[in-house]
Amino acid sequence: MRFLAFFALCICLSFSYDFSFCQKYYRDASVPVEQTRAVLIEHEKQKFFVAFFPTPPKNQQILKADPFIGLYILNLPIKDKPSYVLMPIDSKAQTLNMASISSKTIQKGIILQSQQGFLDYARFSGEVPRNGVISNICYQIYGLGTQKDQFIDHKYLSRFLEQDTPYYGDLGIRIYPTDSKNKTLKVQYVDPFFPNVPFLKDDEILSINQKPIKDYNEFEWFVSNLKKDSIAQVTIKRINKKKTETLTFDVVVQPRYGGFLLPDIFFDRIGIKLDNELKVISTDPAKYNLQQGLLKGDIILWINGERIFSYTKQNPKDVQARLREILTQAVSLGKLEVLISRDGFQFTINLINGIQNDYIKARYNPFGF
Structure with missing residues (x-):
């Protein structure tokens, strides 16, 4: 032939x-x-x-x-x-x-x-x-x-x-797209459910495993090929109250759950699948302790007092971006209080209790200042 x-x-x-x-x-x-x-x-x-x-x-x-x-x-x-x-x-x-x-x-x-x-x-x-x-x-x-x-x-x-099974490595962050005008590699979204994620919004990524990363696409390729459970040494620059710090974190690489052609809403990491109206359509029993009582059929209304989307129908990608934004804010606030609707009743679940993340918990201020 x-x-x-x-x-x-x-x-x-x-x-x-x-x-x-x-x-x-x-x-x-x-x-x-x-x-x-x-x-x-x-x-x-x-x-x-x-x-x-x-x-x-x-x-x-x-x-x-x-x-x-x-x-x-x-x-x-x-x-x-x-x-x-x-x-x-x-x-x-x-x-x-x-x-x-x-x-x-x-x-x-x-x-x-x-x-x-x-x-x-x-x-x-x-x-x-x-x-x-x-x-x-x-x-x-x-x-x-x-x-x-x-x-x-x-x-x-x-x-x-x-690959035997399609796999993408993840560090618990999503990066702003880079172009000719924006050449810095900065964190846009942070996954609060990622184990012990140390990053904050607008952290600048300087290197991973001593390798400088030049742009968004190189970051996605490099991170996607990191081995599961390996240690990635990530060096960042952080501006905190007008003070600039260079910090290095050891992050345990985890599988990626969403992104590219898939919805990217972070909840999949704790075994929760949501539809476009943020209704829980399935839960993973193996991750029950992380879900803090969320059940199939629950509808997520607010997170930390922030409404996720209006009652008019919205583009699913806009809803996903809004949800990632609010979850990223939750990382900085150190709290993750979710208002849900269940069978006509509304009540709050504190998802932070199921998260093993010392960085997030250390930021929580119950007095709000």
């Missing part, structure tokens, strides 16, 4: 990059799934049907799922199917004539940019249909299409395929 693909390449070159042969290869190396296609990729001598979906595909047997970035391995017949090998986007790749190839379209062009972050996808000069491929040799691909001109490239696909 590889010989046929090489022969097809020679014909393509002879006819000024006629990628129709590669389109036939794509049809043979993929199968229809939910109005798109799953693509057969060979990696480390194994073959996998891989597809990108923003939400989990229905009516499919999923062998591996990474809902954080929307990659899935599906249980589909592999026998006698040609497959693709992944190619890295190096400086040479960005000079080659390429094509975005799907079962219905061929779009010639070039790779404009490699993938910068988990959702900061690689970019092509033309449209890339979902689960279309970027290729210049029929059996080699540089990425898998997501939408518009974007695709997931080799580095992130390989990470997914090589």
